Amino acid sequence: xxxxxxxxxxxxxxxxxxxxxxxxxxxxxxxxxxxxxxxxxxxxxxxxxxxxxxxxxxxxxxxxxxxxxxxxxxxxxxxxxxxxxxxxxxxxxxxxxxxxxxxxxxxxxxxxxxxxxxxxxxxxxxxxxxxxxxxxxxxxxxxxxxxxxxxxxxxxxxxxxxxxxxxxxxxxxxxxxxxxxxxxxxxxxxxxxxxxxxxxxxxxxxxxxxxxxxxxxxxxxxxxxxxxxxxxxxxxxxxxxxxxxxxxxxxxxxxxxxxxxxxxxxxxxxxxxxxxxxxxxxxxxxxxxxxxxx
Amino acid sequence: xxxxxxxxxxxxxxxxxxxxxxxxxxxxxxxxxxxxxxxxxxxxxxxxxxxxxxxxxxxxxxxxxxxxxxxxxxxxxxxxxxxxxxxxxxxxxxxxxxxxxxxxxxxxxxxxxxxxxxxxxxxxxxxxxxxxxxxxxxxxxxxxxxxxxxxxxxxxxxxxxxxxxxxxxxxxxxxxxxxxxxxxxxxxxxxxxxxxxxxxxxxxxxxxxxxxxxxxxxxxxxxxxxxxxxxxxxxxxxxxxxxxxxxxxxxxxxxxxxxxxxxxxxxxxxxxxxxxxxxxxxxxxxxxxxxxxxxxxxxxxxx
Numbered sequence: 001x002x003x004x005x006x007x008x009x010x011x012x013x014x015x016x017x018x019x020x021x022x023x024x025x026x027x028x029x030x031x032x033x034x035x036x037x038x039x040x041x042x043x044x045x046x047x048x049x050x051x052x053x054x055x056x057x058x059x060x061x062x063x064x065x066x067x068x069x070x071x072x073x074x075x076x077x078x079x080x081x082x083x084x085x086x087x088x089x090x091x092x093x094x095x096x097x098x099x100x101x102x103x104x105x106x107x108x109x110x111x112x113x114x115x116x117x118x119x120x121x122x123x124x125x126x127x128x129x130x131x132x133x134x135x136x137x138x139x140x141x142x143x144x145x146x147x148x149x150x151x152x153x154x155x156x157x158x159x160x161x162x163x164x165x166x167x168x169x170x171x172x173x174x175x176x177x178x179x180x181x182x183x184x185x186x187x188x189x190x191x192x193x194x195x196x197x198x199x200x201x202x203x204x205x206x207x208x209x210x211x212x213x214x215x216x217x218x219x220x221x222x223x224x225x226x227x228x229x230x231x232x233x234x235x236x237x238x239x240x241x242x243x244x245x246x247x248x249x250x251x252x253x254x255x256x257x258x259x260x261x262x263x264x265x266x267x268x269x270x271x272x273x274x275x276x277x278x279x280x281x282x283x284x285x286x287x288x289x290x291x292x293x294x
Numbered sequence: 295x296x297x298x299x300x301x302x303x304x305x306x307x308x309x310x311x312x313x314x315x316x317x318x319x320x321x322x323x324x325x326x327x328x329x330x331x332x333x334x335x336x337x338x339x340x341x342x343x344x345x346x347x348x349x350x351x352x353x354x355x356x357x358x359x360x361x362x363x364x365x366x367x368x369x370x371x372x373x374x375x376x377x378x379x380x381x382x383x384x385x386x387x388x389x390x391x392x393x394x395x396x397x398x399x400x401x402x403x404x405x406x407x408x409x410x411x412x413x414x415x416x417x418x419x420x421x422x423x424x425x426x427x428x429x430x431x432x433x434x435x436x437x438x439x440x441x442x443x444x445x446x447x448x449x450x451x452x453x454x455x456x457x458x459x460x461x462x463x464x465x466x467x468x469x470x471x472x473x474x475x476x477x478x479x480x481x482x483x484x485x486x487x488x489x490x491x492x493x494x495x496x497x498x499x500x501x502x503x504x505x506x507x508x509x510x511x512x513x514x515x516x517x518x519x520x521x522x523x524x525x526x527x528x529x530x531x532x533x534x535x536x537x538x539x540x541x542x543x544x545x546x547x548x549x550x551x552x553x554x555x556x557x558x559x560x561x562x563x564x565x566x567x568x569x570x571x572x573x574x575x576x577x578x579x580x581x582x583x584x585x586x587x588x589x590x591x592x593x594x595x596x597x
Contacts, residue, residue: 003399003400004399006398007395007398007399010395011395016386089386093382094380094381094383095382095384095395097345097347097378097382098396098399098439100345100346101345101346101347101371101374101376101378102371102399102443103368103371103374104368105365290349292347293348294347294348
């Protein structure tokens, strides 16, 4: 296992696309943080010359939450590209075959890929937080957010990213090609985003609760039956993108209508994400043992 | 007698069709085993089964005495190097980087890489990426990757495909050197029979997934010897006539009515001598086969 990890690590360190996307995400994060700082300065200047008190919250913690919200799809897309391209190239070059021939056990080969996929995706995630934790906190402070709040959000987001890496590892290992893997992975990300976009644009403001069941309604019941709405909620809760989007302002505001969180608390999200990783590690490696490599 | 590889009724089915059908092959240590068969005969599939790339439908495979049913075969596979269908090289890496990656996978040191590159004739490639290699260079790199772990057994699936005559000769010399100098056992498949005949010490002939025959190079040479096969009314007095009448010593009685003569013989003289001895000459057939002819006859008989 250690040999496979070293060999895969050697490739990952020479994986140009990873470093390019890492740098791009770092630049994006920098722009996001600086953009928030400029916004903060503008609002402060505005409120300085008015009688009103500034209620909007703009600090490093807000930026951290936005890191889960506004660029949720971007992070998903980056993972959807990074992982399948790395693993797909291993298939097309014959490297996967090599590792099996060299006596690498099937489960070990799969787990090594999973570990490095998680490491790559986590690195992309961490680069954002590194910039926010250093530059963001220096410029804007944390606005009174507690260490526990920050840590919980950080860990939840990290597990989300690891769940993505786990899902895309499975997709890539079984699709056996870079293109197929990227396409399937991106479709999964888009599907989750589209579900939420539909929900967001169809929210019934004036009939937010089903009178019969007391359930929060996302759509008008004439258009989408309650049972289907529950299914969509469940899908959204299970998928990493869905978990991310529930951190956005609109979703949290929405949940305020009935005082009910959308699908549970952050602890539940952590559990879902951990489940994906476990499923990929155990189920994926078991299935990979049965795969014919041609 | 130590076997590097033995298969026992190895079978692979796809959608109920046996593409490898009860193959039982035997490869001794130090052999160069020529695996001969037409396109689609099942050569590559057998090699994939041996390497663990695909799951078998039936039978067993024993590699260095370890059956493929348990985890012990993984250690046996580490003593094996292989090129299946095409060399497995990362196109974005240089030759050296590819070998480093392979050494890391195998858990062996990197200090032997420069010598290995020189051994396969790739010492001057420098920083050139593998995607810019010619086919011959890629084949050499593939062989170098297969040799990285100092294997005892090499499995090569049509390693000279697409190479020019010089490339073919160089690969052939390299393989002979590996077998001679390092005692590496080699399983090599090809449908270029002329090349195989310059390499192999034994052969396995496969057709439609079935192993038709295993034969040593010496036995094959004996079978392909130039000869005249005669069918006569009776071979009872034939030996006497051939030895005393025609002075022939090199012949073999095959049955009550058939014999094979290996020496040069004039058919006219033979017919007269047989007639004088009261034997009727019914049929004469000249045979001068090479490996290709032997294989075609074998396959034609199987079909």
